[in-house]
Amino acid sequence: MADPASGSGDKSVQVKLVLLGEAAVGKSSVVLRFVSNEFQANKEPTIGAAFLTQKCRLEDRVLRYEIWDTAGQERFHSLAPMYYRNAQAAVVVYDVTKASSLEKAKSWVKELQRQANPNIVIALAGNKVDLVLPSPSTSGANSLSESEDEADDATATPGETPGADSQPESLRQVPREEAQAYAAEANLLFFETSAKTGEGVVEIFTEIAKKIPIEHILASTRGGAGRPGAAGARPGQRQEGVNLEENQAKSKDACNC
Amino acid sequence: MALTPRSRTPSRTGTPIPGRSPSRLVVPHTLRPTHSLSNLHVHSHGSPSAMSATLPTQSTSVTAHATPPTNHELDSSASSVDNVEGILVQEADTDVDTIDEEEGNAVGYIAADPESKQNLRDQLRRTLSKRQSNADITSPRASQKRRHVDVDEIAHDSAPAYPPREYFVLTDAGKPVFTSRPGGDDSEDLSSTMGITQAIISVFLDEGDKLRCINAGNTRITFLLRPPLYYVCVSSWGEPESVTRSHLEYLHLQILSVVTATQLRRIFERRTNFDLRRLLNGAETFMTSLLFRLEFDMAMSTSSLRCLKLDAAIRSRAAEALAPTSKMKDILYIILIARGSVITLIRPKKHSIHPADLHILMNTVHAPSILNSPASASWIPVCLPKFNPAGFVNSYISFLRKGEEEAQQADSSGGESAETPTRDDSRPHNGDASSTVSPERSGKPNTHKLDSGIALVCISGGGEFETVRTWCDAVTKKLESEATLDAISDAIRSGSTEYSVSELGIPGLRHFVYKSRSHVQVTLPTFEEPYDSLHEKRRIITLYQILHDAIHAKSGQEGPLKLQYIRTERESVMGWITQPFELYIALSPRLPKSAAVGAANAVARWVKKEEGRLFLRDAPVF
Numbered sequence: 001m002a003d004p005a006s007g008s009g010d011k012s013v014q015v016k017l018v019l020l021g022e023a024a025v026g027k028s029s030v031v032l033r034f035v036s037n038e039f040q041a042n043k044e045p046t047i048g049a050a051f052l053t054q055k056c057r058l059e060d061r062v063l064r065y066e067i068w069d070t071a072g073q074e075r076f077h078s079l080a081p082m083y084y085r086n087a088q089a090a091v092v093v094y095d096v097t098k099a100s101s102l103e104k105a106k107s108w109v110k111e112l113q114r115q116a117n118p119n120i121v122i123a124l125a126g127n128k129v130d131l132v133l134p135s136p137s138t139s140g141a142n143s144l145s146e147s148e149d150e151a152d153d154a155t156a157t158p159g160e161t162p163g164a165d166s167q168p169e170s171l172r173q174v175p176r177e178e179a180q181a182y183a184a185e186a187n188l189l190f191f192e193t194s195a196k197t198g199e200g201v202v203e204i205f206t207e208i209a210k211k212i213p214i215e216h217i218l219a220s221t222r223g224g225a226g227r228p229g230a231a232g233a234r235p236g237q238r239q240e241g242v243n244l245e246e247n248q249a250k251s252k253d254a255c256n257c
Numbered sequence: 258m259a260l261t262p263r264s265r266t267p268s269r270t271g272t273p274i275p276g277r278s279p280s281r282l283v284v285p286h287t288l289r290p291t292h293s294l295s296n297l298h299v300h301s302h303g304s305p306s307a308m309s310a311t312l313p314t315q316s317t318s319v320t321a322h323a324t325p326p327t328n329h330e331l332d333s334s335a336s337s338v339d340n341v342e343g344i345l346v347q348e349a350d351t352d353v354d355t356i357d358e359e360e361g362n363a364v365g366y367i368a369a370d371p372e373s374k375q376n377l378r379d380q381l382r383r384t385l386s387k388r389q390s391n392a393d394i395t396s397p398r399a400s401q402k403r404r405h406v407d408v409d410e411i412a413h414d415s416a417p418a419y420p421p422r423e424y425f426v427l428t429d430a431g432k433p434v435f436t437s438r439p440g441g442d443d444s445e446d447l448s449s450t451m452g453i454t455q456a457i458i459s460v461f462l463d464e465g466d467k468l469r470c471i472n473a474g475n476t477r478i479t480f481l482l483r484p485p486l487y488y489v490c491v492s493s494w495g496e497p498e499s500v501t502r503s504h505l506e507y508l509h510l511q512i513l514s515v516v517t518a519t520q521l522r523r524i525f526e527r528r529t530n531f532d533l534r535r536l537l538n539g540a541e542t543f544m545t546s547l548l549f550r551l552e553f554d555m556a557m558s559t560s561s562l563r564c565l566k567l568d569a570a571i572r573s574r575a576a577e578a579l580a581p582t583s584k585m586k587d588i589l590y591i592i593l594i595a596r597g598s599v600i601t602l603i604r605p606k607k608h609s610i611h612p613a614d615l616h617i618l619m620n621t622v623h624a625p626s627i628l629n630s631p632a633s634a635s636w637i638p639v640c641l642p643k644f645n646p647a648g649f650v651n652s653y654i655s656f657l658r659k660g661e662e663e664a665q666q667a668d669s670s671g672g673e674s675a676e677t678p679t680r681d682d683s684r685p686h687n688g689d690a691s692s693t694v695s696p697e698r699s700g701k702p703n704t705h706k707l708d709s710g711i712a713l714v715c716i717s718g719g720g721e722f723e724t725v726r727t728w729c730d731a732v733t734k735k736l737e738s739e740a741t742l743d744a745i746s747d748a749i750r751s752g753s754t755e756y757s758v759s760e761l762g763i764p765g766l767r768h769f770v771y772k773s774r775s776h777v778q779v780t781l782p783t784f785e786e787p788y789d790s791l792h793e794k795r796r797i798i799t800l801y802q803i804l805h806d807a808i809h810a811k812s813g814q815e816g817p818l819k820l821q822y823i824r825t826e827r828e829s830v831m832g833w834i835t836q837p838f839e840l841y842i843a844l845s846p847r848l849p850k851s852a853a854v855g856a857a858n859a860v861a862r863w864v865k866k867e868e869g870r871l872f873l874r875d876a877p878v879f
Contacts, residue, residue, distance in 0.1 A: 028630070044542055044625045047637050049637070050627075050635045075515075075516070076638075082720050082722065
């Protein structure tokens with residue numbers, strides 16, 4: 001499925017990634033933040049699916065993400081298999097201020113685990129954390145101190161001001177712990193993100209990049225030319241070696257190319 | 258006096274289909290008298306539409322009713338007929354508004370409260386039948402003459418302002434589906450409007466009749482019934498009824514493009530009070546942009562295509578690059594678009610494309626969510642209702658050049674994207690904002706981009722995105738390496754994709770619209786002074802629509818006209834139809850009629866000479 005023309009001769013590895021999730025949770029905004037480092041308020045809903053690419057450096061490798069940003073509307077649901085069929089990675093997005101969106105996310109995860117490529121790397125992303133203050137109990141080791149500042153900066157609307165304690169808390173409908181526990185149980189990468197502030201967005205793609213069995217992809221796209229032995233061994237090592245909790249800041253620098 | 262009822266000839270445009278009208282249309286179609294209060298005309302199916310605007314007439318009119326205009330040396334051979342083409346469908350049914358099918362007539366509206374409904378019905382009946390007595394006083398008149406009088410009453414500025422038209426879509430159960438009204442569709446006001454609309458329509462349906470429009474003063478409310486959906490337009494612009502009807506028909510097609518006719522029917526068979534908004538969620542922008550487009554797009558009003566004026570060599574170079582390879586299966590159409598106009602269109606040998614499908618597609622392609630997306634490509638399911646109302650095709654859309662730079666270029670060249678709705682961001686209030694091409698235009702927000710940019714669109718029946726994308730990438734590279742894209746960009750930048758009416762050098766000619774009937778394409782110059790303000794542009798387009806309506810007898814006139822000439826205070830306009838073309842010209846009001854005829858001939862000759870650049874005459878088929 002790889003496009004031979006765009007290999008450009010270097011070590012760039014193509015990774016097909018699909019974004020799924022309920023309508024209006026911010027899938028396109030997450031991608032826009034990742035691809036262009038921009039944010040648009042009041043984005044138009046995606047129609048069908050949009051195709052984007054972004055390169056991402058990871059250590060000595062260059063990954064080229066081929067991203068399918070799908071529409072969340074119910075009428076497009078039946079098209080989803082077309083996009084995840086050959087995907088190596090999926091980001092399932094929900095909205096932390098909307099409990100039903102996590103339920104939808106869970107059903108997407110279930111569908112992916114049942115029907116997608118068995119090796120698919122799935123990340124669960126709880127978007128729009130800028131709308132809820134990081135409460136002391138939930139801000140774990142995973143949040144960067146820096147991102148908390150950003151969240152504060154982004155609180156332009158009255159309901160989100162740090163002073164109005166109760167309101168932001170009431171906006172949150174999905175406790176971080178709940179989603180995290182589910183992610184652990186279903187073996188997913190987990191992030192809380194804000195496409196608006198940028199919090200956690202690059203991290204998703206970096207962690208996916210670390211977890212993707214790159215050698216396996218290389219081997220399969222080169223056909224017989226690869227080294228199947230290496231491909232079999234390396235990904236396993238990699239997966240064991242990855243510690244999601246470490247090097248957050250570093251990886252952010254590394255990936256923003 | 259102007260409130261005369263129309264002639265009672267059966268409508269030709271909305272033909273009742275007795276054989277296909279089951280349960281609802283129990284009463285055989287009769288020429289029932291129209292009912293009207295002193296200032297309320299209700300035109301139901303039996304009576305052709307009326308123009309009941311009531312301002313005193315200040316204009317004069319000369320109409321040649323199906324008379325060969327021999328004494329004016331009309332040169333109808335100025336453009337030859339060549340029937341070999343067939344890029345676009347050109348049968349009679351290209352006019353969207355002539356299709357009046359009764360598909361799915363087995364409707365069933367839900368009467369929440371039968372008693373109140375009955376009351377409303379009785380009330381309506383009582384008030385509506387008041388008129389019958391004075392109808393006899395006013396009706397015996399030469400119908401033809403009266404029609405022309407009415408046309409004239411509309412023809413001059415009966416609408417000193419053009420308040421936004423309002424559009425509603427509701428289900429036959431009275432549930433709101435879409436409204437053009439800004440500020441959302443959850444207001445109480447809206448649901449009562451929908452309720453009343455549904456009730457009024459059902460009063461007529463109960464009698465086996467179909468409500469076409471209500472004229473109230475200068476305002477006309479047009480109804481289009483496409484069960485399970487009802488479409489309503491409220492306008493006081495003074496345009497013929499066929500115009501708003503065709504808007505509603507386009508709106509219907511746009512909805513079908515999102516859900517398909519089959520899906521729609523099935524849903525409402527299961528649940529008559531289904532809330533269609535759930536399914537159309539996110540598709541409202543299509544309808545909003547379609548309505549913008551309908552306001553100014555002469556190609557849509559004439560059911561034809563407008564292609565980009567371009568050097569024939571560049572066009573054919575692009576076409577060659579687009580011809581698909583044999584391994585590309587299931588390809589339906591490949592279209593290259595710039596500035597909202599078609600550059601070239603590749604199609605299978607056996608499939609012509611229907612203009613209405615093309616317009617729906619163009620509108621979809623230019624939806625903000627696709628145009629403003631940073632994505633390199635979009636892949637969206639679309640139903641092309643005239644091609645196949647039952648299923649979706651996939652459409653790959655890739656903007657090869659984005660709109661922003663084009664918008665700036667347009668400003669620098671002084672060109673205005675003729676009938677495109679790009680500058681219509683000022684629509685609600687700003688009647689005459691864009692009177693000159695000025696720097697402040699470039700300062701306006703991003704709606705400029707609506708129709709600019711160069712896009713490659715590939716419609717395929719299959720779901721093989723990767724194949725299509727790989728191929729389209731190769732096509733794009735080819736277009737780049739052969740400098741075709743640069744040539745198109747240069748042409749746009751230099752302004753040569755548009756033209757001014759002054760290039761024709763015809764004294765007194767201010768503007769025109771020429772439709773080649775064999776190519777099913779239109780060409781028109783930019784709207785320049787005095788038609789460069791929104792208000793004047795709306796006025797002249799409405800005049801063109803009146804001519805178009807008359808020469809096609811779209812509003813139930815007795816017969817089509819060959820030629821119609823209308824003089825208003827500010828200009829004279831003439832519509833003329835011949836075998837090879839239709840022509841609408843706007844001239845200085847001081848010119849004598851004979852000069853108008855001379856100008857029309859000169860335009861036809863000029864178009865003939867420039868045909869190669871103005872029209873898409875051939876493109877590869879596969």
